[in-house]
Amino acid sequence: MSKKEITILTDVSLVTCVVQRGKADDVVKAAQEVGAQGATVYYARGSGIRESLGILGLAIDVEKEAINILVANDQIDRIFEKMYLAGQLDTPGMGIMYVTPLEKAATYIPHEIVERLAKPVVGPAS
Amino acid sequence: MKKEIRFGDFVREVVVHQQQISYNDLAPAVEINEHGEETIEATRRYKMRSVDLYRILKPYVNIRLMEQVKAVVPLALYLVLFQVLILRQGITDSWLISGGMISVIIGLMFFMEGLKVGLMPFGESIGTTLPAKSKLPVVMIIAFILGIGVTFAEPAIGALKAAGSIVDVNQAPYLYAMLNIYANTMVLMVGIGVGLAAVLGTLRFLYGWSLKPLVYLTLVPTIALTIYFQSIPELSTILGLAWDCGAVTTGPVTVPLVLSLGIGIAAAAGKGNSSLSGFGIVMLASLFPIIAVMLLALYVSSVISPAEIITIANNTVNDNAILPWYERTPGLEVVLGIRAIVPLVLFLIFVMVVVLREKINKKLDIAFGITLCVLGMIIFNVGLSYGLAKLGGQSGGLVPSAFTHIDVVLSSPLYTFATGFFVALLFAWFLGFGATLAEPALNALGMTVQNLTNGAFRKSMLMYAVSLGVGTGISLGVVKIVFNIPIAYLLVPGYLIAAILTYFSTEEFVNIAWDSAGVTTGPVTVPLVLAMGLGFGKAVGAVEGFGILSMASIGPIIFVLLTGLYIQWRIKRRHEIEDKEPEIEHEEGLPI
Numbered sequence: 001m002s003k004k005e006i007t008i009l010t011d012v013s014l015v016t017c018v019v020q021r022g023k024a025d026d027v028v029k030a031a032q033e034v035g036a037q038g039a040t041v042y043y044a045r046g047s048g049i050r051e052s053l054g055i056l057g058l059a060i061d062v063e064k065e066a067i068n069i070l071v072a073n074d075q076i077d078r079i080f081e082k083m084y085l086a087g088q089l090d091t092p093g094m095g096i097m098y099v100t101p102l103e104k105a106a107t108y109i110p111h112e113i114v115e116r117l118a119k120p121v122v123g124p125a126s
Numbered sequence: 127m128k129k130e131i132r133f134g135d136f137v138r139e140v141v142v143h144q145q146q147i148s149y150n151d152l153a154p155a156v157e158i159n160e161h162g163e164e165t166i167e168a169t170r171r172y173k174m175r176s177v178d179l180y181r182i183l184k185p186y187v188n189i190r191l192m193e194q195v196k197a198v199v200p201l202a203l204y205l206v207l208f209q210v211l212i213l214r215q216g217i218t219d220s221w222l223i224s225g226g227m228i229s230v231i232i233g234l235m236f237f238m239e240g241l242k243v244g245l246m247p248f249g250e251s252i253g254t255t256l257p258a259k260s261k262l263p264v265v266m267i268i269a270f271i272l273g274i275g276v277t278f279a280e281p282a283i284g285a286l287k288a289a290g291s292i293v294d295v296n297q298a299p300y301l302y303a304m305l306n307i308y309a310n311t312m313v314l315m316v317g318i319g320v321g322l323a324a325v326l327g328t329l330r331f332l333y334g335w336s337l338k339p340l341v342y343l344t345l346v347p348t349i350a351l352t353i354y355f356q357s358i359p360e361l362s363t364i365l366g367l368a369w370d371c372g373a374v375t376t377g378p379v380t381v382p383l384v385l386s387l388g389i390g391i392a393a394a395a396g397k398g399n400s401s402l403s404g405f406g407i408v409m410l411a412s413l414f415p416i417i418a419v420m421l422l423a424l425y426v427s428s429v430i431s432p433a434e435i436i437t438i439a440n441n442t443v444n445d446n447a448i449l450p451w452y453e454r455t456p457g458l459e460v461v462l463g464i465r466a467i468v469p470l471v472l473f474l475i476f477v478m479v480v481v482l483r484e485k486i487n488k489k490l491d492i493a494f495g496i497t498l499c500v501l502g503m504i505i506f507n508v509g510l511s512y513g514l515a516k517l518g519g520q521s522g523g524l525v526p527s528a529f530t531h532i533d534v535v536l537s538s539p540l541y542t543f544a545t546g547f548f549v550a551l552l553f554a555w556f557l558g559f560g561a562t563l564a565e566p567a568l569n570a571l572g573m574t575v576q577n578l579t580n581g582a583f584r585k586s587m588l589m590y591a592v593s594l595g596v597g598t599g600i601s602l603g604v605v606k607i608v609f610n611i612p613i614a615y616l617l618v619p620g621y622l623i624a625a626i627l628t629y630f631s632t633e634e635f636v637n638i639a640w641d642s643a644g645v646t647t648g649p650v651t652v653p654l655v656l657a658m659g660l661g662f663g664k665a666v667g668a669v670e671g672f673g674i675l676s677m678a679s680i681g682p683i684i685f686v687l688l689t690g691l692y693i694q695w696r697i698k699r700r701h702e703i704e705d706k707e708p709e710i711e712h713e714e715g716l717p718i
Contacts, residue, residue, distance in 0.1 A: 053182075054490075055490065055494055056174075056179070056182060056183075058243060058491060058494060059182050059183055059186035060182070088181065091178055091181040091182060092174065092178050092182060093182060094181075
């Protein structure tokens with residue numbers, strides 16, 4: 001039997017938020033203020049509302065930033081709300097966001113926390 | 127009184143209210159039509175509240191507006207503060223000038239955005255597809271015509287025409303003729319110069335020619351013509367104008383459009399890898415127009431005599447009583463704006479559709495961009511004559527009051543000649559230095575250069591070298607006007623020094639230095655400095671006030687070349703020390 005251990009995080013959700021290029025920092029900051037711990041931002045190109053806005057669409061950048069944030073299920077609503085307001089997503093063309101429930105996640109978890117909180121997984125592994 | 131609140135109610139109050147809509151209801155339904163094909167019901171146009179419009183447009187406009195505000199306001203403030211604090215003169219027509227400045231800012235904002243949305247996509251797609259689809263001669267012809275087109279579209283070129291009305295026909299008949307009777311021909315000649323530069327610059331990309339021989343080859347005829355012109359008194363008045371034309375051409379339209387074409391051609395030929403391929407065109411585009419304008423002056427002097435020009439000039443002054451609508455203020459600017467942009471656009475569309483047989487994508491966006499461009503040009507032209515030219519002319523005309531007597535200022539000279547002249551020089555120096563340091567294009571060039579030289583030529587170093595060069599150049603230009611020194615006496619030695627320095631410099635620094643001059647002359651600086659020089663010249667009674675811009679071009683070339691040589695020397699010395707170091711260690715090791 002291997003001695004290596006993997007600690008699995010449960011009750012995690014993924015919040016994805018797509019905003020115009022340059023706006024991601026504000027949204028991430030807002031999310032971190034209410035408990036989000038980290039964020040991944042990547043560049044993307046999007047279409048949709050820009051076309052249906054006609055000439056006004058020119059004011060909207062085609063280039064987007066997509067933000068991925070993993071949040072604890074208990075915090076989803078608070079973070080979701082803050083990000084929505086920080087990104088001004090109630091304005092046409094500003095962006096879109098959604099939450100995806102995740103089955104599990106894994107990353108580095110400080111040792112003492114593992115000792116305090118981890119429960120053995122009952123399953124085929126052990 | 128005790129009050130109770132259920133925690134659940136509290137939470138509901140604090141938290142943002144949520145409503146639900148099923149996406150099933152929102153998404154367009156898929157229907158099957160009579161042919162059995164799936165069709166999607168047409169997307170609805172959203173009805174926008176005004177707050178939505180405001181929220182979309184505010185950040186969009188804000189960024190673009192602030193860019194221009196940063197370019198215009200500090201410069202204008204500097205002139206105004208200098209005039210009020212040092213010269214103790216109020217600003218006449220202050221409301222008109224403020225209005226003019228606002229329209230410069232708005233005009234430039236529209237123009238730049240229109241350029242980005244409407245014209246640049248053409249430039250990019252022509253640059254990438256043209257070399258692949260057409261033969262080299264066709265490409266060269268198109269590059270040539272494009273060079274002419276972009277010159278007419280350059281916003282600062284209007285400033286030259288505006289300057290024409292100030293020239294005194296009796297003192298400098300040929301200068302007057304060039305700026306008034308032959309104004310459009312002159313712009314065309316400048317355009318031909320830029321066109322030739324575009325062709326030659328592109329060939330340079332293709333065959334990887336070194337810039338040094340090109341520098342020598344263009345300098346020889348330019349300087350020879352300059353010396354010839356200087357020897358003939360009637361023609362010598364043209365020199366300042368001719369050399370200033372070179373500085374005017376390298377603005378926000380020419381540089382990106384011509385460069386994108388050149389880089390596209392070099393990339394299609396598989397030679398776009400050279401890190402320096404973007405350089406060189408700007409330098410050619412600022413020297414060729416000088417030759418072209420001098421050649422035109424030669425032609426003008428052969429067909430028309432000074433006496434004839436004076437008669438023509440006097441006649442036109444009499445005709446000025448009633449001008450047709452297209453030569454009066456709002457109409458004139460509209461006509462100028464349309465004439466500047468539309469031919470270029472038509473040519474670009476012609477190349478796209480007829481030569482390349484490419485479809486034009488995003489017609490709506492491009493039409494919008496072109497409209498913005500024309501609109502911006504019109505507003506900018508209005509601001510040019512009522513804001514930039516007026517303010518520049520006013521402060522230029524008042525600065526001499528610091529050291530000499532002029533009629534407008536009663537208490538002049540305000541200071542003793544030496545102090546006052548020093549103040550005026552300092553004013554000119556800081557104007558050039560500050561305006562250049564704030565130029566966004568210089569910042570961009572600095573970044574490129576820092577990357578190209580692997581950090582040997584630091585960004586700040588280049589920016590300071592160029593700004594010092596412009597400041598010194600403008601001060602020398604002021605000296606030229608005050609003491610009425612023929613411009614050739616300053617330019618010929620200046621370019622000779624530059625040529626000698628070029629001989630000793632490496633290819634990289636030659637490229638950077640000769641292009642750095644073109645970057646500094648933006649659409650705000652050019653009209654302001656031009657008008658200032660003319661006002662200055664008028665106040666001290668000089669024949670013509672041109673030449674300051676050309677001094678501002680040669681200054682940075684020399685300064686950047688010198689900085690380049692210093693860096694070369696420092697690198698060499700470091701290598702020498704590194705070579706010696708092992709020996710030193712060896713010696714230290716011996717006694718043990």
